Amino acid sequence: MVRLSKLFGIFCKIGILMFGGGAAMLPILKAEIVDKRRYASAEELIDLYSISQCTPGIIAVNIATFIGYKLRGLAGAAVATLGVILPAVLIITAIASVLTHFMDNRYVIYAFKGIRIAVVALIFNVVIDLARSNLKNWGKVVVFAVAFVTMLFLNLSPALLVVIMGCGAIVLGEYKRRKAAK
Amino acid sequence: MIYFWLFLEFFKIGLFAIGGGLVTIPFLFALSEKYDWFSRLELTNMIAVAESTPGPIGVNMATYAGFNTGGIFGAVLATLSLVLPSFVIIIMVAKLMDRYSCNIRVQEFLSGVRPAVIALILWAGVPLAQIALTDEISIVIFVALLAAIRLWKKSPVFYIGVAAIIGIILQL
Incomplete structure (x- = not known):
């Protein structure tokens, strides 16, 4: 049985080590969870990863909740989840409170003007990556285009758009299945 | 009262940001x-700070916002509210499913959500681009950075650092 304090420590470490999001953290998780401690097999980790992509929320946090629950039930889930978010909360709060004091320094202003350009480049890079891996047929391209135009002109809340597009896809799938059954 | 809205809005993000x-x-x-x-x-x-510090980006963003x-x-509340929906859902999934697999309806739901999410990121990216790309120099830097990111795939921190140095040298 894993001690709760140990579980907390492990996920704190993962929270500190991981940079960015998504697939970037898989190697760190594999090293800590599979290779070093054998809390899960490599196959289980891949399953957890794909399940975490199907469920709402931050993937790394979802995996932490899942593994914590698997090892120590509800308490384990809570401890692992808090562990993985604690470093981020501490680091960001520290940076945010320091940054507010330097935001009117002219070199910080110059730096952030440059940084904002990089941020936009990174966002467009993610859009290109996601489009290349997801928009593989014309149906998906149409869904993408409809979603984009809807947001531009109707100004829906993103949450509403997600619900509409998801439910629309279920209805369409059901329709296709009925048609195929006939 | 602001804390109630913070809780509600970040709970919503945690529930719908798939x-x-x-x-x-x-x-x-949309919140801005x-x-x-x-x-x-x-x-x-905030995005720049979230991308260049340790921790999952989504958590960093919620804490900062x-x-x-x-x-x-506010930082603690926003972060916990963001995590709460998925915490409940994951525990339900772990309890109900003996085998880890997404069921057919969930997969269909996601097949509609994934392209929509790409559209959402692009939709937010355009106005952010209007703020960042104010003159010819910034557009040139943007094109160069995007090309470099596509070519070399280094970590975001690297490009953010380079852009900060460019910003200071050129006094943008």
């Missing part, structure tokens, strides 16, 4: 339109 940390960007962009918690410009700075809105308590 597909990982960067998906929180369009949701936070709806409330005066933070501006578009501050949001862009919460801190900007309601101080340290």
